[in-house]
Amino acid sequence: MSASQPSALVLNAPRTLAFVPLEAAPLTSEQVRIRTLFSGVSAGTELSQYRGTNPFMHRRWDESSRLFVAADSPSWPYPVRNLGYEEVGEIVEVGGAVDDLRVGQRVFGTWGHRTHHIAQRDFVRDRLLPVGADARIGIFSHIGAVALNGVHDAGIRMGDLVAVFGLGVPGQIVAQAARASGATVVGVDPVKDRRDMAIALGADRVLDPREGSVAERIKADTGGRGADVCIEVSGASTALAEAIRTVAYSSRVVAMGFFQGEARGLQLGEEFHHNRIELVCSQISGVAPAASHRWSKLRLWQTAIRLQHEGRLNLLPLITHTVPFTEAPALFERIDAGEPGMLQSMLTFGTDA
Template sequence: MKSKTIVFTDQQKCEVLDEQVSNPNPDDILVRTVVSLTSTGTESFCYRGVFDTDTGWSSWVNYPFYPGYSAVGEIVEVGSNVSSLKVGDRVYTGANHKELHLTKPENVVKLPDTISYEAAAWSTLATITQTAVRRAEHTMGDTAVVIGLGPLGQLVTQYLRTIGLGNILVIDTIPKRLATATRFGATATFNGIAADAGKFVSEQTEGQLADVVYDVTGHWQVFPTALPLARDFGRLILLGDSPEPSKQRLTQDILTRQVTVIGTHNTRLQPEYAYWTRNRQIELFYKYIERKIFHVEDLITHRYQPNQAPEVYEQFLHDRSQTLGVLFDWR
């Protein structure tokens, strides 16, 4: 059978292709995608195709490249050995942007009846950000700074509100994103760049600066300007992964003020947090939605048909300032 599939066939070239999909093996399930959420920053970098050599980016992105990792859909076939799932089950798969895909039962999470497809499409980004917040090891009443209020920054802000921080200071250059973050947890906003935010953070913290700073931008220019916003012995969480890390510059804050830099990636946690697997983090995320602690459908700004993908990624390349959640609707 054929499946419509979004493919980056070359650097800055996107096509929607019909690709062959096999029938399920006895241990497989076949899922028809309903919606898939774009990771606008990551997928823009993959589409742009400019990376330092010998990095995770350069080894991961090889053309043809299949973007996306936030799909949800409905099971349409199950293999003869599969007993835990059935045709018609609604599942999160975390698959690429494609109409049909084969996977194993252990790779999916069944959706509760109370969780919509569009909310569940945020599951991948919710685990990435939940992992980052766990790595920060906050204590009640902490002050945090979040730099970059795209989809990931918005989710970090909501997690910080949920765990009870005293101050959540957010930094971005786009007023609409600042307003959204305020609606869902930010206590103060700065319209500008991190390099100019020192006075703002100092005034908001009575000169103490932030216990934790999150760099959620993925831009190498931000890293050295984020470090001075952390207090002595504070922490900087590097959640945005720059495709050009050779340009990132360390500052004396790491040595003289002993600011700790913590990198965080996907759902990888240190052994003491091994209980919080990807699936358990997703289940907790769903509980937060059910309890109306988390609001992700409100973050969706654009919905497109898959055949619009070439125009969507070209727009991402030139200007994604007005986007937050961008969905492909496969129905």
């Protein structure tokens, strides 16, 4: 693939990526052409696509019943063209009727790993980056919204003790957002680099789950009470099981992780049953029902950008690996292999952004 050729990344089969050319279609009067500057790579949802484990790739999601059902054709058949949801770009052309946007303005949003994107004016107008902002904050619009949604679902009160299980990218954002909400935050992760990052970015304490029961340590430190809220962000059933053990009696565990396959290791007849634990799923397809009259996905996206620009969320240090778009297949291989030290990886598109 030529570095200058308009193209997109597609998944032709499990662990089989390829570049396909993009047609330079003319704009309609209400459209805007965007040149991609940066695109973040998700180590969660995208990795499940790359490996072929995502349920959308084996079954059909029925919108009317909100059920995964058996079908001849899954929701995401190969080739999968919807890779990527953490993009930021620059307007390079506007349609004839677009008089409120201009070439050079920068835009965040979801349009996939591709060099260019055509969007409607309304989409772009709602997703402009603040003037003077570091363009890289744009790659955190969606994953930032996922994290903020989880913190909203947690119902954190000022002064709460919140344990965050899993300190990958979403867990790091959750930890920062929970602390900004007035909580004392304990981060839990077996990877030292991730624990160190959490401390550097403001977590009050970190624990290595390999060094003994997290639940027993936190209960001992709180006079037997436990954490006021636990948020599970790793997608590991063992972490969810320990979060259930760690939270206080009749308190809330938020399950944010994307669990793949069976959630083995959950002993639901033990602490979950006897401590009347409230288990809540947080997923970005919806917002907390009690706040849905004023919060939406768009507001969450915009807020994730604004909080970074105001300095209340510090997410740029999470970017540990940056590679050119032409090296995307190799980057996915590295993520799949679990390369040490990798948090947020990002594709660049040969710009001086």
